[in-house]
Amino acid sequence: MQGYNVYEYVNISNVINQLHLKKTNQIGYYIYTLCPFCQREKEKNGYLKLNTINNTYICKNCQESGSSIDLYANLKYISKKDAFKMLLKDTPVLDNVPYVFNNPIKDEWYRDLVYRKFLDMQNLNKVHYNKLKNMNFTDEYIRNYQFKSIENNNYKKRKICMELQKQELRLDGIPGFYQDTNFKWNYKSHKGIFIPVILNNKIQGLRILLDNEYRLETENIWFSSNNEYNGTKAYNWPMILTETTRNWLDIYNSKQKEVIIIATEMILAHKLFNNSNMTVIGIPNNIDKDLILNIVKRMNASEVILYLDKYTILHTSNYVFSNVIDVLEKQNIRVDFRVAVSEKNIEMDTIEMEKQRKTA
Ligand SMILES: [Zn+2]
Numbered sequence: 001m002q003g004y005n006v007y008e009y010v011n012i013s014n015v016i017n018q019l020h021l022k023k024t025n026q027i028g029y030y031i032y033t034l035c036p037f038c039q040r041e042k043e044k045n046g047y048l049k050l051n052t053i054n055n056t057y058i059c060k061n062c063q064e065s066g067s068s069i070d071l072y073a074n075l076k077y078i079s080k081k082d083a084f085k086m087l088l089k090d091t092p093v094l095d096n097v098p099y100v101f102n103n104p105i106k107d108e109w110y111r112d113l114v115y116r117k118f119l120d121m122q123n124l125n126k127v128h129y130n131k132l133k134n135m136n137f138t139d140e141y142i143r144n145y146q147f148k149s150i151e152n153n154n155y156k157k158r159k160i161c162m163e164l165q166k167q168e169l170r171l172d173g174i175p176g177f178y179q180d181t182n183f184k185w186n187y188k189s190h191k192g193i194f195i196p197v198i199l200n201n202k203i204q205g206l207r208i209l210l211d212n213e214y215r216l217e218t219e220n221i222w223f224s225s226n227n228e229y230n231g232t233k234a235y236n237w238p239m240i241l242t243e244t245t246r247n248w249l250d251i252y253n254s255k256q257k258e259v260i261i262i263a264t265e266m267i268l269a270h271k272l273f274n275n276s277n278m279t280v281i282g283i284p285n286n287i288d289k290d291l292i293l294n295i296v297k298r299m300n301a302s303e304v305i306l307y308l309d310k311y312t313i314l315h316t317s318n319y320v321f322s323n324v325i326d327v328l329e330k331q332n333i334r335v336d337f338r339v340a341v342s343e344k345n346i347e348m349d350t351i352e353m354e355k356q357r358k359t360a
Helices: 008-012 012-019 068-076 080-088 108-120 126-134 139-144 154-166 248-252 266-275 289-298 310-315 318-330 343-359
Strands: 023-027 029-035 049-050 056-061 066-069 175-181 185-187 192-199 202-214 218-222 239-241 260-266 280-285 301-308 336-338
Touching: 008 012, 008 080, 012 029, 012 049, 012 068, 012 080, 056 068, 066 068, 068 080, 080 108, 108 154, 108 192, 108 202, 126 192, 192 266, 192 289, 202 266, 239 266, 260 266, 260 289, 260 343, 266 280, 266 343, 289 301, 289 318, 301 310, 301 343, 318 336
Parallel strands: 192 239, 260 280, 260 301, 301 336
Antiparallel strands: 023 029, 029 049, 049 056, 056 066, 175 185, 192 202, 202 218, 239 280
């Protein structure tokens, strides 16, 4: 296997070519061929319809159906295991059809729908519950925002995906989900807690608060499945936490000059919001000055309190910091820095920040 991955060998487009099936048409990601099972030819497009994304086939006449490996095995009269081995031997010949590795992402309404149902099926274990309680989160907050432990048991993971599919939800285009080697839907395993990233009262994506630090750089990563078959890449979404009754357009078109809190990392943003009545913006902990500037301008902020977590302090260079300050101060926006040291200090800071907001 040189230069190719296993999915290219078992791709239905390669299987058709290895079997020399006669192609009659191609529409989007569907290929049509004459059906080798019933040999019926009359229909214009051919009866055998092959889905190059799901790697499945079905004959509209004789109802023969299955996966790409089934097709190869059935026509060669060999077992699936032997079919798999034989397919791995020859260099794949792929047609110029959309061969989707990473899916286009679903819109925010659909992601919100899937993630909420997905989180409903996850539990919060005792260790993670205690960890959240030590961060001063109330039970109500934990429940409302659906903080959950990530289920990593492979059998249970597949079952959860099947349940979602039974509810007629599609998992392609949802970051974190992908199809495994048996073309069954699954999701990425991580040890940690799901932290929903909210924007406009919808879950945009899931951030993960890891139990153990990841390569010493951070304890937070995205729930993402790029580079997985039929997987989807998460974006670097910002999060805006505010009263749910507050209209989103009003926040963005605010006439009132506001003091806003920007927190590097979602869990820190949730902590600050849980402790105060203020609007808090969460950004992933790699500071992106364009993202910050964009939010600040749209919200018409007069002052920004940039609240940093310890990972940002440790790993973001002075250059990036000064860049953020420069950019904001050029817009005549005052910038105040705070650093999250302990839960107590976060609590004290929020009280002070709220005072600041009221006098602004
Ligand atoms: Zn047929």
